[in-house]
Amino acid sequence: MSPSTTLVLLHLLLLVSLASGDFYGGSVSFTPRDRNADGTYMVDFRYRNIDDSCNFASWDCCSGNCGYSVNNERGQIAHSTRERSDQHNQWCETETIQTRKIPSNRPFQMIQSNPGSWFLETKVDLGTRSDTGVANRSPVTATLPRIRVPQNCQRSYNLMAFDPDDDRVRCRYGLARPECDSCNQPLGFYLDQGSCSLQYGNGSMTDVYRFEVVVEDFPKQLITLSYNDGSSSSRAEITTTPSPTTTTEAPTTTTPPPACPIPWIDESPLQTSLSRLPLQFTVQVDLEAPTCDEGVYLPRFVNPTPRHGQRIQAEVNKELEIRVKAEATNSVVDAVIVSGPVSLTNHRTTEGEFVIRWSPTHQHLGQYFPFCFLIEGLSGSRVYQSELRCVLVEVGPRNVRAEVVCDENQMTVEVERSSIPEIDEKHLRLSDSCNTACDLQRYSNSTHIIGVIPLNACGTQIEEDDENLIFKNEITSFDNVSDIITRNNEVDIKFYCEYAKHGKVSLSFNAHRESVSVMEKGFGTFTYHFEFYQTSEFTQMVDPHDYPIDVEVDKMIYMEIRATSTAISAELFVESCRAAPFDTPNYSPTYHIIENGCTVDRTVRIFPPLNEKSFRFGMEAFKFIGVYDHVYISCSVILCEAGNPNTRCAQGCSSNDHESDDSHQRHKREAAIQTGKHHISQGPLRLRKNSESSVTNLNKNTVLMAGSIVAAVSMLCGVMFYKLKSSKVKYQPVPTSDFL
Template identity: 45%
Template sequence: MRVTTLTMMHMSVFLLLVSSASASHYYGGFLTFTPKGLNPDGSLTVEILYREAYRICFPYQTWYCYSGNCGITTRSVTGQIASYSGPSYSWCQLETILIKNVPTDSPFEMREASCCWIYAPNNNGQWNLFAHIDLGTRSDTRKPNSSPVTTIPPFIRVLQNCPQTINILAHDPDGDHVRCRYGTVQNMECGTCYNDPDFYLDENLCTLKYNKSNIIGPHIFELVLEDYPTRPITVSHMNGMSLTKYPFHTSSNGSSSPTTTAPDPLSKIPLQFVVVVDQASPSCTPGQYIPKFVFPTPGNGESLSAPVKKEMKFIINATAIYAMLSAIVITGPLNMTEYVTMHGHFAEAVIKWTPTDDDLGDNVPICFTAQSTFGTSTFESEMRCLTVIVVHSIGTGTASVFCTEGTMTVEVDKSSVPGLHEENLHLKDPLCTLTSNSTHVIGIMSLNSCGTEVEEDNTTITFKNEIISFESADGIIARTNDVRIGFSCNYPKRGQSYFEFTVHKIPFVFTEKGFGTFTYQFEIFHSSLFNSMVDPSTYPVEVNLGEMMYLQIVATAQLSNTILFVESCRATPSDNHNYPIFYSIIENGCIVDDTVVIYAGNQTVFRFGMEAFKFIGLHERVYITCSVILCEAGNHTRCSQGCVNGTATPAPHYRRRRAAITETSSHFISQGPLQLRRSSDSIGSSLTLNMNVVFIAGALLVALATVCGALMYRTKMSALKYQKLPSTEF
């Protein structure tokens, strides 16, 4: 009996500790729902997903049925999906998935409430989460409504002196219009129910705009997301009740019309989070102290398709030239894996997730931010979010792959993929389309083009790409089967061929409908005679400051009577044309650097020279990247337009002409690296360095680790993504 009493006392103490831990430890949460179909007995299955964040990883609370028939839970899964630990704030985010069997499609409501929020001014600590769910059948889709899809890192940072717009993820699987508003007391949608005057919530765009605040520290946000149809529809229920749902009309300034009563939404879901205002930053420019996302990071609002049982992967890259990258914070689904590496001023995260059969039809939200530090200060990037749409397993097809030291050729038997349409196919880089003959679809590309990814282990380097189908620009409907055909070439880590394609760039090969296969060869020469090319085995090319460099681009195409046009060239300290530090040489077909000399060539040969330089700071290497286009001669194309002054982009009609197959897409090609020759001669020649370059490059100080030898691919190739595979995958 004494043992039992002591055990009960210990449990009471534990529960008291848990209760104390939850006080002032809530960081926010949200709930979404997805109908999963009608059961044979007439009941419905619905998936309820909610994420909540606390200072300690513990599922403190559970949702309960507030009104209506919420059914019974047949399965429940809970797990940690994200966490953060810093000097002032720490949090852990949990995801719970409930599979419910609901006997009727009538509306029901769920609620969760407790205490307490983390400390913040104008916050009473209490929190409430409220969701309205209606599984009636819509007249437009003939299916039950799905709620808006959202997620958010529970803790977002802004800088006191830097205006920022937080784009709240508000994706709707049914194509409805989503509004974001503050919760109200009368609807039990919030605890504090405070409309923060330092932030402006655009309800119709779902953006939270910050300008300036005198309050340093946490600000609490308790929002509600509502979805409205874009035209009037009816929602019918099994009990014979039918409700008409109307669009939400707004006035010209974006507010609701004062002369009409706001219509009832299809659903209501909560979204609560914390925004912390940090001390002022020396600069508000992304990429300096504040991290900036760079290629190939997905853009905000993008949608990705993920077939069931097939691994989905994307890469996040971030940089800050004056601060050190310290974290990439990602909130995504259970069982998502993250491989995050920090390289001083640069960080990379490789995100992988494999959906299961249970995820079919789901729209899965993922959001991420990057953080950097300088001294005791922390800086956070913009928040980016994307939605992963889980689809049926897709066609695999039968592909034959032919590998050389410089190219991959893939041939797909048309008969192996019913309904295969060449015009709906491209490689990982959407600009790289394919050609075909009567029996096969064909793609030819170099190892450093068309979105090719590079992976390596201790003995092998692998180049991977995919043939992917695409649909119309509206992205709403599909009339062809999804296709995703992967192919790769494996090379042993030995021999001359490996050395050559890890340093010197081999010719860039592309395939496009209407142009077939064409090649760009970018080389460096010893003199203006262009009769002696720099030996590829001597790369990286050593130069003296101020010394003339001679570069040549040659285009070779299956079509005759073509013209090569060099649209732009820039120098970067990294082999990535989107790298934030660059020096322009040619822009929009116009010469920018005043040391550039154009030499005689022909329609498919472009030759130019310029004085060598380096980026001031710790950069030892320079890469030259150019954007090039191939056109048919005699047509009005971007090639015939020539130099476009200023930063103007080509007129829209060139895109329409592109459909007539008179010019290729713009492709990036690069060569390098060039590096400063370490000798007394190079020191003396530095006096001839173009002062314009010194001024511009001097303002872009940054340190970038340079990896040599067999790992040269860690400096990103143009349109090429690199990651080192964990040894556990082999």
């Protein structure tokens, strides 16, 4: 057999191994825990395994005393959502969290007892460091299970490599068994050892390539490692040139893993790394993309996606939230691929954001956790990936102590005063605190700051995905009640209630909306009333007990918005009105009725007002109502100083909402000539079915609830939620008519 034939055969054997094998990579990290009274050590190991069938890895000791396992927790992190176009196997990432009892802090070596040819050699040194006074800790590493790159696109993949002891971390290819098996360094790729960045230059053959990377940490100065048997060793900052980049051929047969032939302490002990960890994964080179510009076929990350390497602070028993979003003009953003702790979850909102959540517990306190993610876009049968980003989450103690209870129509949040001792509720507010019902002083007591927040008021925002409705608000601190912003934002407590949707089951927002009372400087306390009327005479108001109101398409409906105020010379202006299934300002989709003071629906009729503080209008009932179980009419209104030509009220219908807002905000700061915009709503309306002979009120529908709250003090990075408890809900049977 000729040498060229042998080379081709070896290459084919490598490809068969990747295509038909079960294992695609993995990683290891370890964290020392407390030393036991008997002198033994407890160490947590995190083994990540990537294969095609969600198997869990097992490990063997091959050098030194590795102790024994006292606890194992296993779970699935992520799995592929579609079959690869060129292979029948799918990938699945699992994690095993193993606590081992180690008799000594002397170095030892472990290897994965995998039947394949991926060894994942791990070398551990738990010696007490002279610079920190505690046991040595390993670097924190991570990447994603499967990375894809178009053949013609240059890419740089920054692997997560952080060291909690502030050591210098380097990444290199494995040089010999058991650091690696094939020990190949694929052509077209370059591994920057200092930055742990894998760079693809373009031009490689379309294929799946395996990477067997070794992650090592070196101190930044000379240190001593002390062991409990009285011995010690020294480590110095790495000064030698990087390891040579040699290439070896793949073996023609599969051999069992070697029994740790590489000694732990080599001929130059000062240059020996503190730890050696495996970081093994695959990269699939796909066919060429029409263009390599991000945002066309390759998804491009946009706000609020965190930047690569960002440090995010999490707290024990709080739910961490990371939001990721990407855009592409010629592919459809399809999914987020994420790797992190085993209990993370992710879902996609109707606004196109992916929300990654994780709830750290007390056992995670003081540890660091990498989260790596990318976005996939689809164009026909082609899959395109965004850049790879990783963030680092540090788990600290719980700061603000609070809980939230979710009821059918409101959220109740209670914050322990002792957890924010220097903040008074007079300097705390909700997202929109103009409504007097949103005043945090109203329900607070000597031990707790309490807010009772309606789901449709106080600036509550709604977020939706395929399965849930999420109502969100926040409590923030401020310096002066008149300030729009604050430079000393000491407290930011974000909270939400999550309601599960099941089929046509909806929330029981079927009650008549009460009047909204507001207090603003220069206008005192005033109240907005929003009512439906039977006729254009506006003499007979629809009885609040008759809600939801049944309407017929093309039949007129009549509405009045009225303000009562102690200010004699005031006038009302309706800036916008919309219809939506829920009466929260940001809900989408909506049906526009009035925008920027201009009528949008062609059937809108304006009727003479009762006085300057009222607005009467009517319109034909629209088919938008029939798309949902029920809808609300929500309006944005302003009260102005009557007769003043500088107010928004005097401007009337305007085609440029932003300019008018900026102009009148400046006038508002100079003197109290108009209020801010206030959100009011009424409803619901329900499309009357032809088969209905009588009007029946909707009964309360069954909902499932989960409450969560978030707290951030000073300038903590990221957004942190933690789940608390749900109130018990009284359920009623849903009438059959609600499902017609």
